[in-house]
Amino acid sequence: MSDITAIAVPKWGIEMVEGTVNIWNKAVGDTVAKGEEILEMESDKIVNVWESPADGVLRRILVEEGEARPVGALLGVIAADTVDDASIDSFIAGFGSEETKAEPAEKPTASSTAAPGGDAATRSAPAVRNLAAELGVDLNTVTGTGRRGRITEDDVRAAVSGSEPETDSGVEITPLSATRQTIAKRLTQAKQDIPHFYLSVDFELDTLLAYRETLNTNASTRVSVNDLLVKCVAQALQREPRVNVNFIDGAIHQFSDANVAVAIATEDGLYPATLRAVQNLSPQDIAVATAELAERARNGSLSREDLSGGSFTVSNLGMFGIDNFTAIVNPPMGAILALGKGTQKAVVKAGELAIATVVTATLSCDHRVIDGAVGANFLKVLGEEIAALG
Numbered sequence: 001m002s003d004i005t006a007i008a009v010p011k012w013g014i015e016m017v018e019g020t021v022n023i024w025n026k027a028v029g030d031t032v033a034k035g036e037e038i039l040e041m042e043s044d045k046i047v048n049v050w051e052s053p054a055d056g057v058l059r060r061i062l063v064e065e066g067e068a069r070p071v072g073a074l075l076g077v078i079a080a081d082t083v084d085d086a087s088i089d090s091f092i093a094g095f096g097s098e099e100t101k102a103e104p105a106e107k108p109t110a111s112s113t114a115a116p117g118g119d120a121a122t123r124s125a126p127a128v129r130n131l132a133a134e135l136g137v138d139l140n141t142v143t144g145t146g147r148r149g150r151i152t153e154d155d156v157r158a159a160v161s162g163s164e165p166e167t168d169s170g171v172e173i174t175p176l177s178a179t180r181q182t183i184a185k186r187l188t189q190a191k192q193d194i195p196h197f198y199l200s201v202d203f204e205l206d207t208l209l210a211y212r213e214t215l216n217t218n219a220s221t222r223v224s225v226n227d228l229l230v231k232c233v234a235q236a237l238q239r240e241p242r243v244n245v246n247f248i249d250g251a252i253h254q255f256s257d258a259n260v261a262v263a264i265a266t267e268d269g270l271y272p273a274t275l276r277a278v279q280n281l282s283p284q285d286i287a288v289a290t291a292e293l294a295e296r297a298r299n300g301s302l303s304r305e306d307l308s309g310g311s312f313t314v315s316n317l318g319m320f321g322i323d324n325f326t327a328i329v330n331p332p333m334g335a336i337l338a339l340g341k342g343t344q345k346a347v348v349k350a351g352e353l354a355i356a357t358v359v360t361a362t363l364s365c366d367h368r369v370i371d372g373a374v375g376a377n378f379l380k381v382l383g384e385e386i387a388a389l390g
Contacts, residue, residue, distance in 0.1 A: 009073045019042065021068075027129065135156060135160050234260055235258075312333060326364055329364050
């Protein structure tokens with residue numbers, strides 16, 4: 001069946017286990033050219049495009065927009081127009097394993113294979129186009145109310161009735177974007193599957209703050225408190241490498257470099273963007289690299305490489321006035337450090353009462369790969385790195 005090409009969920013990176021179909025750029029019956037973008041798929045909080053490896057016709061769509069499938073699952077079929085439907089049905093039935101095989105779609109009818117003209121075909125899912133055909137609605141006359149102007153089934157029904165889709169008075173309903181759906185699914189799975197334990201400690205920051213002031217005097221690149229804390233984390237990971245791990249497919253992946261994922265907040269969600277080999281970076285290097293990642297996160301241009309390969313996560317909410325919090329481990333990484341704001345507190349030094357700037361740090365660990373004593377030792381050496389900075 002060399003004239004038949006499978007559209008399957010690809011393996012984009014070692015951490016990817018599933019993908020969500022974001023948008024089908026083609027409808028059933030459309031001609032496809034080699035290298036043409038057929039669909040957009042979301043995985044690990046970023047959207048990638050699937051390009052056709054062959055010429056042909058999109059003969060089947062087996063998974064609707066917004067639906068997730070595991071790596072290797074069949075999403076659709078491209079085939080030459082000379083291939084009969086029975087051969088395609090046989091190809092679908094025999095594809096992959098029972099765990100990854102998608103349910104075969106019904107044989108396309110005239111209404112499902114015919115796509116509307118204009119851009120309505122790329123702004124609507126196959127199910128929406130089928131509904132429009134059944135109700136006699138021209139999708140080119142329908143205004144989409146979905147994300148990025150997508151036409152929904154409610155839009156089609158509203159076009160028939162001449163009214164807007166019904167919503168409760170005073171309530172705005174916003175469907176989760178594919179990014180938010182991915183975040184929700186990953187966090188829920190992480191909280192359910194990972195046996196978390198938490199360790200908290202206070203660190204004095206006065207030495208670090210004095211060092212930061214020295215660095216920033218007449219400097220072109222401003223270094224933040226978080227940049228210096230990330231540097232200290234990297235140094236601590238070198239001294240306690242048992243925390244610098246991933247847990248993948250039942251095995252511990254030990255990292256030699258401190259690839260620190262820094263949590264970057266955007267309107268679309270939280271992105272753990274990776275700074276690589278941080279132990280070799282200066283505070284200024286960290287500041288520049290973090291700013292570049294934050295800019296890419298805000299404009300939606302983070303790459304798979306930016307969001308993969310992390311060995312440890314740092315999440316800092318101190319700039320929002322948060323004293324302390326506990327974070328959910330971001331798999332496959334084994335731990336995440338949650339940092340609050342620096343606060344002046346009374347402390348005892350050499351038997352005397354003094355005032356110090358203190359930050360509360362909470363380490364969340366995956367107990368399957370990190371023991372309590374290991375996590376505690378990491379916090380101990382992290383405190384030493386912070387105290388010795390500069």
